[in-house]
Amino acid sequence: MTGVVVSGAALALLTTSDIKVNGVAYTGFPLVYGNGLIVGGLILNLSAATIASTAATSTLIGNFSVSNGTGTYTYTFTSNPSSLFAINGTALSNAISPLTAGSDPITVKADNGAGSVVISPFLITVIASAGGFSPSLDFSNATDSMYAGTVIHF
DSSP: OSSSTTTSSEEEEEEEEEEEEEEEEOOOOOOEEEEEEEOOEEEEEEEEEEETTTTOOOOOOEEEEEEEEESSOEEEEEOOOGOOOOETTTEESSSSOHHHOOOEEEEEEEEEEEOOOEEEEEEEEEEOOOOSSSOOOOSSSSHHTTTTTTOOOO
């Protein structure tokens, strides 16, 4: 089946494994039907998409999974500008440190090797963090050190 439009809506079936909604092509089956309407298909999920700018290299950001799919999926980048991020199995992590605060787009492909493929964009948010700050007490002069060892009762 190709080129089907349902009730004048911007919904068209491109092939048996692709669907186009408002000009955006989504790939992969199975599609889940409810009362004649498509209510779901393959969905590529990312469990979290935020990381601190000072996070050490290889810090876990989130894990990928596929909803409505079968089998084991392999996750790869189709877009990873500046190679800021890395995928190891299902895990997304930062490939460099420090990161610049802001939002970085990536696009990921999930493929089960049996014809079930889904590609989705994600926006990774990098939160500015001061990092490296450790408060300390300085008893280097007599004024500060006279209180050392003093018990204070409340």
